[in-house]
Amino acid sequence: MIKRTAMYPGTFDPITNGHQDLVRRAASIFDRLVVAIAANPNKAPMFSLQQRVDMASRVLEDVKNVEVIGYEGLTVEFARVKGLSVIVRGLRAVSDFEFEFQLANMSRHLSPDIESVFMTPQEQYTFISSTLVREIAVLGGNVSEFVHPIVETELKRHRQV
Ligand SMILES: Nc1ncnc2c1ncn2[C@@H]1O[C@H](COP(=O)(O)OP(=O)(O)OP(=O)(O)O)[C@@H](O)[C@H]1O
Numbered sequence: 559m560i561k562r563t564a565m566y567p568g569t570f571d572p573i574t575n576g577h578q579d580l581v582r583r584a585a586s587i588f589d590r591l592v593v594a595i596a597a598n599p600n601k602a603p604m605f606s607l608q609q610r611v612d613m614a615s616r617v618l619e620d621v622k623n624v625e626v627i628g629y630e631g632l633t634v635e636f637a638r639v640k641g642l643s644v645i646v647r648g649l650r651a652v653s654d655f656e657f658e659f660q661l662a663n664m665s666r667h668l669s670p671d672i673e674s675v676f677m678t679p680q681e682q683y684t685f686i687s688s689t690l691v692r693e694i695a696v697l698g699g700n701v702s703e704f705v706h707p708i709v710e711t712e713l714k715r716h717r718q719v
């Protein structure tokens with residue numbers, strides 16, 4: 559039995575049903591899961607860090623052992639400060655592997671105590687990314703199959719402003 563707190567870092571711009579699937583799986587095998595939302599200004603996110611944290615918190619409200627926290631700077635530094643020794647990441651397809659493998663090795667190089675673990679979503683979520691969801695929403699498409707209704711509302715609101 560694994561007894562530990564893990565972190566699931568990402569940009570979550572916005573949180574999708576794929577992220578949500580992964581969070582629920584990870585929350586079922588770890589004692590506690592911190593969904594760590596990176597400010598990531600270099601990615602020029604559509605939603606502010608506060609908005610991304612608010613959306614994820616509301617969407618994951620029912621998962622009792624999950625906490626959503628925003629952070630700036632290096633993921634391994636955030637992990638060190640919070641005492642988190644496991645990083646959960648998602649693999650949708652082989653195309654994710656190369657970047658995730660590189661990132662995991664860099665994390666280990668910077669912080670040898672941190673382990674990265676990889677999980678796969680249920681098949682129906684494998685093609686969902688925040689980037690595609692944002693693109694569809696900006697062009698007025700229907701994203702209700704890919705995100706929580708709370709997020710759908712926020713995407714519509716964003717389109718209007
Ligand atoms: N549909 C999904 N199923 C499983 N894992 C996912 C899914 N979407 C994202 N992830 C994983 O979640 C982590 C954080 O991802 P991130 O916040 O970059 O989301 P993203 O959908 O890839 O967004 P973007 O398109 O902006 O890069 C990464 O490990 C990523 O592989």
Ligand SMILES: [Mg+2]
Nearest residue numbers: 569687688689
């Ligand atoms: Mg990504």
